[in-house]
Structure formats: C-alpha cells, structure tokens
Amino acid sequence: MANVPAQMDPHLQGLSYSNEGYLFLCASDLIGRYWSGTLCLFRDGCAAPDITQCLTGCQTEGGLNDVRWITNHKAAVASDSGGLEVWEVNEARDEMRQISYNYAHDDAANSLDLTCDSHAKAVTAGSDGRVFLWDLETNTHIQGYRGHTDIIWNAACHSVESNSFVSCSKDGSVLTWDLRQATPASVLKVLSPKPSCVAWQPGGINICVGTETGGLLLLDGRQGAVLMQSQPHSRFIHQLAFCPNDSTLVASVSNDCSVIVTKISTTIQAIYANKEHMDFVRGLCWQPDSTNMLTTCGWDTKVLAHTLPSHDESSTPIVMELGSKSPILKDQFSNCHESREQLTDTKGKTIID
Numbered sequence: 614m615a616n617v618p619a620q621m622d623p624h625l626q627g628l629s630y631s632n633e634g635y636l637f638l639c640a641s642d643l644i645g646r647y648w649s650g651t652l653c654l655f656r657d658g659c660a661a662p663d664i665t666q667c668l669t670g671c672q673t674e675g676g677l678n679d680v681r682w683i684t685n686h687k688a689a690v691a692s693d694s695g696g697l698e699v700w701e702v703n704e705a706r707d708e709m710r711q712i713s714y715n716y717a718h719d720d721a722a723n724s725l726d727l728t729c730d731s732h733a734k735a736v737t738a739g740s741d742g743r744v745f746l747w748d749l750e751t752n753t754h755i756q757g758y759r760g761h762t763d764i765i766w767n768a769a770c771h772s773v774e775s776n777s778f779v780s781c782s783k784d785g786s787v788l789t790w791d792l793r794q795a796t797p798a799s800v801l802k803v804l805s806p807k808p809s810c811v812a813w814q815p816g817g818i819n820i821c822v823g824t825e826t827g828g829l830l831l832l833d834g835r836q837g838a839v840l841m842q843s844q845p846h847s848r849f850i851h852q853l854a855f856c857p858n859d860s861t862l863v864a865s866v867s868n869d870c871s872v873i874v875t876k877i878s879t880t881i882q883a884i885y886a887n888k889e890h891m892d893f894v895r896g897l898c899w900q901p902d903s904t905n906m907l908t909t910c911g912w913d914t915k916v917l918a919h920t921l922p923s924h925d926e927s928s929t930p931i932v933m934e935l936g937s938k939s940p941i942l943k944d945q946f947s948n949c950h951e952s953r954e955q956l957t958d959t960k961g962k963t964i965i966d
Contacts, residue, residue, distance in 0.1 A: 823850030
C-alpha cells in the first residue's frame with residue numbers, strides 16, 4: 614500500500630516533471646505550530662495538489678523550497694534547514710525512501726539546480742550567503758563558496774558547461790562562477806533594483822535576470838551589458854525558466870501573483886499573462902517535450918496548468934485548488950487520460966499582443 618501524507622501543506626513551493634511526466638510537488642507549512650514540509654508524487658499535473666491522487670509522499674521535519682528530478686526514479690530537494698535531501702521512488706511509484714540528507718548551509722537553502730553532465734552534481738543557494746556544490750553520486754557536498762555578502766536568492770547552472778553557473782543576491786550583485794579557476798567567482802553586474810532570480814539562456818552566453826521590482830533583463834554573459842529589458846511584473850520575481858525546447862521563451866512567476874511568458878528574439882515581448890493565483894507564485898516548470906505548456910504553483914494552494922496561445926488564439930488555464938469539487942477541463946494536458954475531481958476551471962486570463 615502506498616505511503617501518502619495525511620494532507621498537503623498549504624504553501625506550495627516548487628514542482629518538477631520527470632522525463633516520463635511524473636510530477637514532484639514540494640510544500641511548506643509556514644503558519645502552523647511546526648514548520649513542516651510535504652513532498653508528494655503525482656502521475657501528472659492534472660492530479661496535483663489533490664492528496665487523494667498522490668501516488669506516494671512524505672512529511673518532512675522542515676519546510677521545502679525547491680525540487681529537481683535527478684533521474685526518473687530519484688529527486689533532490691532543498692530544505693529550509695539548509696540541507697539537500699535525495700529521495701528515491703520505486704519502480705511501481707507507490708513508495709519512496711530518503712537516500713541521504715546532508716546539512717551544509719547555516720540557513721535555508723533557497724534554490725536548487727542540476728549541472729548539465731547527466732545531473733551528476735547540484736548547486737544550492739543559501740540565505741547564509743554561500744553556494745554549495747554537491748556530488749549526487751556520493752550524496753555529499755563537495756565545496757562551499759563565498760562570493761556574495763548577503764542572502765543568495767537563486768543559482769542557475771549553465772546549459773552546456775558543467776563547471777559554470779550564475780547566482781544573484783540581496784547584495785545587488787550577479788556573479789558568474791567557473792569552478793576551473795583558482796578564483797571561481799566573477800562579478801558580472803551590480804544592479805539597482807536588485808536581482809531576485811537568474812536563468813542561463815539554453816545553448817547561449819546570455820543570462821536572464823529578474824529583479825525585486827518586477828523587471829526582466831537580458832545580460833551579456835561575458836561583459837554584463839544589458840542587451841534588452843522589460844517590466845512584466847510589479848513585484849519581486851521569484852523564478853525564471855526558459856522553455857527547454859524553445860530558447861526564445863522564458864516564463865516568470867512573481868509576488869504580484871502573476872505568471873508571464875516573454876519571447877526574447879530581436880525584441881523582448883510578453884506573449885502570455887495569467888493572474889489567477891491569489892497569493893505569491895513560487896514554483897514553475899515547463900512540461901516535458903512541450904513548447905507551449907507549463908505548470909505553476911503558489912502559496913494559495915493552487916496548481917495551474919497553462920497552455921500558451923498559438924498566433925492569435927486564446928487559451929484557458931486549468932486551476933487546481935485544494936477543496937474544490939468541479940471537474941477538470943480535459944485535453945489541456947497531453948498526458949491526462951481521465952477526468953480528475955477537486956479541480957476548478959477559471960476565466961480571466963490576459964493575452965498580451
């Protein structure tokens with residue numbers, strides 16, 4: 614019989630799809646007596662966050678901030694306790710066990726990303742002002758690095774260079790890291806407003822940066838020059854994610870409760886906007902093998918599925934909320950084969966021309 618938590622904690626923090634379409638969803642309880650966390654596995658995005666549709670999961674002693682699949686049976690999770698947890702799922706997907714839990718940060722681990730060399734290593738960014746490099750084969754941390762002087766919000770690995778990553782901090786700086794160098798950290802840019810998240814454009818040298826006031830910048834990854842900029846949000850941007858199959862599309866989620874997809878080519882232009890979240894939006898992930906479908910989650914206990922419009926067509930996101938009883942809009946996910954309960958369809962999405 615599958616091990617399933619009694620309930621999903623309300624503050625949904627992060628999500629990640631495996632190559633097979635399984636969804637890991639991590640959450641925290643930020644208002645209860647105990648600052649606990651929940652990690653749950655779902656067959657697809659249609660099922661989340663309905664705990665009755667959870668294949669397997671667990672309750673953790675600390676809050677969870679980010680999750681990434683390492684393989685189709687193993688995932689890494691960044692925790693508020695400053696550690697990196699590695700969990701393994703069995704072949705039947707009805708049981709999971711903790712392989713390792715290692716403390717390294719002296720404060721919360723805010724973000725997690727995997728290197729491009731078959732996900733053999735991970736990089737975490739912490740509120741202690743350090744980034745840590747982890748060996749996911751031995752489940753140990755290799756080295757901690759100091760370069761920032763304040764909380765590090767985010768770190769993102771290069772898409773083709775396994776020794777390189779970029780980080781941003783509350784100190785206002787964006788640093789690029791090359792672990793082959795004696796002094797691995799270099800200041801790429803000091804920004805005002807301050808940076809809040811970063812993402813390396815796939816296959817290229819440019820770096821996308823979100824700011825604490827909702828701005829979006831494209832930086833030259835060598836010189837730090839601002840190539841393009843826009844203002845898609847009005848508040849702190851929490852996460853950026855480039856579409857893995859279209860490097861011109863970058864999605865962003867923000868504390869202004871909105872989800873924006875921006876196209877970066879010869880110009881920078883928002884092509885999709887959704888404001889159905891009712892609280893901070895925290896998690897963001899593109900669906901596997903898709904160029905127009907992504908999933909988000911937030912502190913409003915909702916998981917939203919978004920389908921980008923083709924040309925001038927509009928699309929309606931699916932809103933999945935704890936406690937709702939309305940049926941799903943079918944065919945919005947390519948891998949949904951049956952209707953689910955506890956899903957609510959909403960309207961009001963905005964398409965920006």
